[in-house]
Amino acid sequence: MNRSTDFYVDGKRHILVADDEMINRELLENILCDEYDVLMAEDGEMAYDVIKENRNTLSLILLDLMMPKLNGLDLLPRLKEDPDLKGIPVIVLTSDQASEVESLKRGAADFIPKPYPQPDVIKARISRSIELAEDRQIISATERDELTGLYSSEYFYRYGEQFDKYHPDSDMDALCLDVNHFHIVNERFGMAKGDEILKRIADCLTKTFPASDCVICRKTADTFLVYCSHRDDYTSITDKMSEVCGDMPTSVRLRIGVYAYCDKKLDIRSRFDRAKIAADLIRNNYSVFVSMFDEKLMEKELFAEQLVDEFPKALAEKQFKVFFQPKFNITGDKPVLSSAEALVRWFHPTLGMISPGRFIQLFEEDGLIAQLDEYIWRSAAETIADWKNRLGISVPVSVNLSRAEMYDPALVETFDKITSEYGITPEDIYLEITESAYVRDSDQIVDRVKELRDHGFFIEMDDFGSGYSSLNMISELPIDALKLDMMFIRNAFDKINDTRMISIVIDIADYLGVPVIAEGVETEEQYLALKKLGCTIIQGYYFSKPVPADEFERFLTEKGS
Amino acid sequence: MLTIDALKQFGADTDDGLSRCMGNETFYFKLIGKVVDDKNFKALEDAVAAKDLAAAFDAAHSLKGVLGNLALTPVYEPVYEITELLRARSDIDYSPYLKAISEKRAELAGLIG
Numbered sequence: 035m036n037r038s039t040d041f042y043v044d045g046k047r048h049i050l051v052a053d054d055e056m057i058n059r060e061l062l063e064n065i066l067c068d069e070y071d072v073l074m075a076e077d078g079e080m081a082y083d084v085i086k087e088n089r090n091t092l093s094l095i096l097l098d099l100m101m102p103k104l105n106g107l108d109l110l111p112r113l114k115e116d117p118d119l120k121g122i123p124v125i126v127l128t129s130d131q132a133s134e135v136e137s138l139k140r141g142a143a144d145f146i147p148k149p150y151p152q153p154d155v156i157k158a159r160i161s162r163s164i165e166l167a168e169d170r171q172i173i174s175a176t177e178r179d180e181l182t183g184l185y186s187s188e189y190f191y192r193y194g195e196q197f198d199k200y201h202p203d204s205d206m207d208a209l210c211l212d213v214n215h216f217h218i219v220n221e222r223f224g225m226a227k228g229d230e231i232l233k234r235i236a237d238c239l240t241k242t243f244p245a246s247d248c249v250i251c252r253k254t255a256d257t258f259l260v261y262c263s264h265r266d267d268y269t270s271i272t273d274k275m276s277e278v279c280g281d282m283p284t285s286v287r288l289r290i291g292v293y294a295y296c297d298k299k300l301d302i303r304s305r306f307d308r309a310k311i312a313a314d315l316i317r318n319n320y321s322v323f324v325s326m327f328d329e330k331l332m333e334k335e336l337f338a339e340q341l342v343d344e345f346p347k348a349l350a351e352k353q354f355k356v357f358f359q360p361k362f363n364i365t366g367d368k369p370v371l372s373s374a375e376a377l378v379r380w381f382h383p384t385l386g387m388i389s390p391g392r393f394i395q396l397f398e399e400d401g402l403i404a405q406l407d408e409y410i411w412r413s414a415a416e417t418i419a420d421w422k423n424r425l426g427i428s429v430p431v432s433v434n435l436s437r438a439e440m441y442d443p444a445l446v447e448t449f450d451k452i453t454s455e456y457g458i459t460p461e462d463i464y465l466e467i468t469e470s471a472y473v474r475d476s477d478q479i480v481d482r483v484k485e486l487r488d489h490g491f492f493i494e495m496d497d498f499g500s501g502y503s504s505l506n507m508i509s510e511l512p513i514d515a516l517k518l519d520m521m522f523i524r525n526a527f528d529k530i531n532d533t534r535m536i537s538i539v540i541d542i543a544d545y546l547g548v549p550v551i552a553e554g555v556e557t558e559e560q561y562l563a564l565k566k567l568g569c570t571i572i573q574g575y576y577f578s579k580p581v582p583a584d585e586f587e588r589f590l591t592e593k594g595s
Numbered sequence: 596m597l598t599i600d601a602l603k604q605f606g607a608d609t610d611d612g613l614s615r616c617m618g619n620e621t622f623y624f625k626l627i628g629k630v631v632d633d634k635n636f637k638a639l640e641d642a643v644a645a646k647d648l649a650a651a652f653d654a655a656h657s658l659k660g661v662l663g664n665l666a667l668t669p670v671y672e673p674v675y676e677i678t679e680l681l682r683a684r685s686d687i688d689y690s691p692y693l694k695a696i697s698e699k700r701a702e703l704a705g706l707i708g
Contacts, residue, residue, distance in 0.1 A: 057629055061615055100657070149664045
């Protein structure tokens with residue numbers, strides 16, 4: 035039977051009355067309100083908006099042909115040409131016999147003359163048109179999945195929306211169910227067995243989720259969607275599914291992604307996207323079968339998407355600002371400014387300052403990092419040139435390179451171009467390359483680093499100790515400084531108060547004949563301990579946080595004096 | 596005070612009108628109260644005065660529908676006639692029709708009191 039009619043048990047079908055005369059609207063509403071929910075529109079455009087908004091729940095439109103803004107005769111073909119709207123039957127209201135034929139030609143289901151006939155006649159004509167339209171919907175071939183008899187996804191979404199309309203206060207869950215490694219089942223035991231399993235799951239779902247408060251569909255191969263009133267326990271359902279397939283040659287296990295207490299303001303498809311996100315989280319986990327959607331997860335994803343979307347505009351509008359954090363040589367009696375690290379900040383017009391921790395990795399994944407990095411390199415070069423020209427002081431500034439950029443054959447050329455464009459030298463700009471960049475494809479990376487060094491650039495190996503460089507390899511690496519990973523400092527002082535690992539790294543650096551830079555230094559205790567251990571250069575909040583170029587000038591003038 | 600008898604005397608087909616109101620007299624009277632103030636009466640006169648026959652037709656046509664539904668025959672009839680003339684964009688003197696409409700409308704308004 036037609037499921038759509040089940041949903042009207044609690045509610046009434048919706049009818050739109052579109053007529054510019056209030057009295058006519060009121061007459062019809064009065065006639066129909068016992069049996070239907072009557073929506074009203076007083077001109078053609080308003081009618082069109084109401085129809086679009088209620089396209090999935092509207093059962094019929096009563097359309098006056100002569101209306102301001104958009105008359106009914108012009109609205110009719112617009113409805114009939116729209117695949118989403120053409121299924122809604124339209125009865126035209128008209129006092130002109132000539133228009134009756136014309137409107138039937140344009141797709142009207144029927145007409146009601148003015149002055150209106152007896153209410154019983156009006157009701158009978160409406161009821162007949164709705165019945166015909168709904169019957170037509172039932173026999174549509176695509177409504178059901180051939181194999182399982184469940185709804186196909188398109189109908190499923192519509193019925194889900196209808197369900198909401200008539201049960202607006204029900205707490206609903208969106209479920210996405212997948213069979214773990216179903217493709218293997220088909221591969222090993224053949225399609226027939228695979229189909230048998232899907233049918234049994236479908237049967238079991240139908241029994242578990244009664245039609246009174248659930249809608250079920252088979253989305254694709256082994257993915258089922260269920261829209262149902264909230265339930266607390268879904269684990270027992272996966273057990274039940276495994277049980278009904280107990281005699282199959284392989285164990286069948288379903289994983290369920292649950293988006294519980296759906297936000298009904300969200301489009302119904304998006305609700306199931308969320309259930310799918312949850313289901314995908316446990317794709318390769320064989321001990322957890324139910325995964326709940328977490329709002330925070332989505333917020334994180336949405337935030338990331340927003341940042342990626344807005345990146346081009348932000349770059350064009352120079353929302354990214356380069357800050358400088360000083361590095362001090364601590365080998366003498368007094369710390370002496372030795373260089374600075376260029377660090378980016380995003381000043382977003384509405385989100386405020388966004389720290390690089392929230393977007394660097396994201397942009398590395400999306401390949402946007404190359405554009406951002408070049409922007410930073412250029413900003414840094416510009417500032418270096420400005421300090422040189424205006425203050426007559428030159429302090430090298432280090433910039434960060436991402437792993438992906440190390441594969442760019444034009445990398446050296448880019449740096450040569452930047453230095454010559456801004457009138458600075460390779461000695462002015464240090465390059466920080468993270469240790470982990472060396473690990474994979476190390477030959478290729480090492481060659482690129484050599485090339486950079488040959489052109490006069492100073493190479494700092496960043497985050498040393500966070501990757502897994504083999505000690506054997508380190509001795510051959512073309513580097514000019516080792517930059518200790520921040521975690522060393524944290525672990526050494528915060529947790530175990532054990533600086534032995536730092537001494538080992540300093541020994542390695544000594545062996546390589548390069549200085550050690552410690553970053554993330556925050557306290558005097560750390561500073562003094564590192565000095566004692568033989569660390570060469572220190573960077574961190576103990577001296578200064580990263581500051582804008584103009585603020586940084588105070589370090590330069592101090593050094594100059 | 597509007598009554599069914601008064602409306603009958605006026606010439607309205609109250610059985611017909613009431614049936615469209617599902618037999619609800621109060622509702623019927625309420626709608627009649629609204630129709631005497633329908634803005635299309637004035638729109639019709641203005642459009643005829645401005646010789647905008649298309650606009651005059653729209654106004655008359657709308658009125659015709661409402662008056663017909665409420666079965667207010669004495670007002671409906673002259674409105675029906677003028678609607679058909681306007682539909683044909685007849686180049687005639689419309690004032691007798693407007694006068695008839697206006698008189699019947701006033702008479703109806705008088706019944707409401």
